[in-house]
Amino acid sequence: xxxxxxxxxxxxxxxxxxxxxxxxxxxxxxxxxxxxxxxxxxxxxxxxxxxxxxxxxxxxxxxxxxxxxxxxxxxxxxxxxxxxxxxxxxxxxxxxxxxxxxxxxxxxxxxxxxxxxxxxxxxxxxxxxxxxxxxxxxxxxxxxxxxxxxxxxxxxxxxxxxxxxxxxxxxxxxxxxxxxxxxxxxxxxxxxxxxxxxxxxxxxxxxxxxxxxxxxxxxxxxxxxxxxxxxxxxxxxxxxxxxxxxxxxxxxxxxxxxxxxxxxxxxxxxxxxxxxxxxxxxxxxxxxxxxxxxxxxxxxxxxxxxxxxxxxxxxxxxxxxxxxxxxxxxxx
Amino acid sequence: xxxxxxxxxxxxxxxxxxxxxxxxxxxxxxxxxxxxxxxxxxxxxxxxxxxxxxxxxxxxxxxxxxxxxxxxxxxxxxxxxxxxxxxxxxxxxxxxxxxxxxxxxxxxxxxxxxxxxxxxxxxxxxxxxxxxxxxxxxxxxxxxxxxxxxxxxxxxxxxxxxxxxxxxxxxxxxxxxxxxxxxxxxxxxxxxxxxxxxxxxxxxxxxxxxxxxxxxxxxxxxxxxxxxxxxxxxxxxxxxxxxxxxxxxxxxxxxxxxxxxxxxxxxxxxxxxxxxxx
Numbered sequence: 001x002x003x004x005x006x007x008x009x010x011x012x013x014x015x016x017x018x019x020x021x022x023x024x025x026x027x028x029x030x031x032x033x034x035x036x037x038x039x040x041x042x043x044x045x046x047x048x049x050x051x052x053x054x055x056x057x058x059x060x061x062x063x064x065x066x067x068x069x070x071x072x073x074x075x076x077x078x079x080x081x082x083x084x085x086x087x088x089x090x091x092x093x094x095x096x097x098x099x100x101x102x103x104x105x106x107x108x109x110x111x112x113x114x115x116x117x118x119x120x121x122x123x124x125x126x127x128x129x130x131x132x133x134x135x136x137x138x139x140x141x142x143x144x145x146x147x148x149x150x151x152x153x154x155x156x157x158x159x160x161x162x163x164x165x166x167x168x169x170x171x172x173x174x175x176x177x178x179x180x181x182x183x184x185x186x187x188x189x190x191x192x193x194x195x196x197x198x199x200x201x202x203x204x205x206x207x208x209x210x211x212x213x214x215x216x217x218x219x220x221x222x223x224x225x226x227x228x229x230x231x232x233x234x235x236x237x238x239x240x241x242x243x244x245x246x247x248x249x250x251x252x253x254x255x256x257x258x259x260x261x262x263x264x265x266x267x268x269x270x271x272x273x274x275x276x277x278x279x280x281x282x283x284x285x286x287x288x289x290x291x292x293x294x295x296x297x298x299x300x301x302x303x304x305x306x307x308x309x310x311x312x313x314x315x316x317x318x319x320x321x322x323x324x325x326x327x328x329x330x331x332x
Numbered sequence: 333x334x335x336x337x338x339x340x341x342x343x344x345x346x347x348x349x350x351x352x353x354x355x356x357x358x359x360x361x362x363x364x365x366x367x368x369x370x371x372x373x374x375x376x377x378x379x380x381x382x383x384x385x386x387x388x389x390x391x392x393x394x395x396x397x398x399x400x401x402x403x404x405x406x407x408x409x410x411x412x413x414x415x416x417x418x419x420x421x422x423x424x425x426x427x428x429x430x431x432x433x434x435x436x437x438x439x440x441x442x443x444x445x446x447x448x449x450x451x452x453x454x455x456x457x458x459x460x461x462x463x464x465x466x467x468x469x470x471x472x473x474x475x476x477x478x479x480x481x482x483x484x485x486x487x488x489x490x491x492x493x494x495x496x497x498x499x500x501x502x503x504x505x506x507x508x509x510x511x512x513x514x515x516x517x518x519x520x521x522x523x524x525x526x527x528x529x530x531x532x533x534x535x536x537x538x539x540x541x542x543x544x545x546x547x548x549x550x551x552x553x554x555x556x557x558x559x560x561x562x563x564x565x566x567x568x569x570x571x572x573x574x575x576x577x578x579x580x581x582x583x584x585x586x587x588x589x590x591x592x593x594x595x596x597x598x599x600x601x602x603x604x605x606x607x608x609x610x
Contacts, residue, residue, distance in 0.1 A: 056438055099359075103359055107443045
């Protein structure tokens, strides 16, 4: 059974001057116990999708069920089985970590004792026990995110939404967050994760849906998406500009396919269907021809290439911004 | 999947609304001592008004029929209480707006809690908060020569009127806080609106000193009727020889005002909250 299924979701934001189609017919299916990565640049519609699935926003058209509940008609039942964590569903910075968790637990309708137990267990699990009685204001960015995630887990949700869980975190905290997320999934939670980091989708998601301009433009596993772009290529950087022409001839002789050149870096790229064999052949032939090279290698396509070939633009790496958790709000 | 009612928890929807409201109220009150600046600012502002009018302007404001210079301070204090409580609208609006912008409200909206709890928890916590401020102000009043000259039930009736007023103003704050984009705007708007309303009233000057065209407006101003009610209940001077209902039956008119404010702003606030992000 699908934990999430959505058909034709549309959301239009109207203001006096303009009309933005934030979602323009999004279909999604997430089987139980898997991770779907929703990948796309800022403003692609990732957050809007999550807000609709988590009952914070009503779609203008289309329908969606999450854990068997309709997101509009059965919103209250649905809220019992989901957890939401991300840029905007925040914790209270004037309460302590423990106070936050106990409060959210009680609002999940846990009994007082149970909420306290759950809070202690989660503080322990997320290594926040020492900071449990400090107000959240004093927490680092990474600690705050961990508390946020713990808040989403307090009611033991069957389904978890993580909206850009690592945006704004330093690399070390990001790796820590990834570990936490992997552990959760091993325990069987279904997860929908949005991210603008290609690497993150690659590391964590079972399936990736690429979103751009409110539409899903591709879906599949990371490997499938990469395969769609093409197989491995050989990249050669010749030492001297004068050798570019001759190197090109060698590559054209050894391999089929179009050879592209980056003048500035003296880099030649050509599809290599023979893989490592082809690379070895190219190395020998370049050597024989007496062409000096600075670098040569077999490169597999990255999700960057996928993104570029799908959308015609590079996925923007966001500027790390400490205020990220505070953005969003009513208009988002 | 069992198909339970979509509005509330199966059974005891009202009970859940109550307990969730209490949890949110407790959360809001826990925050008060952690951000002491807010309460301190509210109290200092009111005490500043007490001193400004009791000792600076007060001597220049004659109270018809009360030649005793001390009478003005007795006259002033009920008005100061009302003015201070009127700012409950600002307190609520700022708190509401901050919760929305910081994402706490989104978190609450994603939880299986009573939808009403965010608003009832907020307004009830703000009434408790205002009653704390009221205690400090009453002690200040006693220091400058104000007192209650009637009975304990009448004193308590006045206090209850003030707290119901706080509740009404707090609902205006809910509406305002869910309507403005930022905390700064919430603050500006409430100050710009509340200050003139409290000045065009009997809080600082007797109504007969106002120009004729302004007198009826000031007389029917709920700030005036509530202030007149308190002065009547507590035996503080209230020199206005008006013959309209607002002057002869200030308590009745005040209660009608409360009903109007709640009847208009509570539904408005609830609707804005429900349709947020829709």
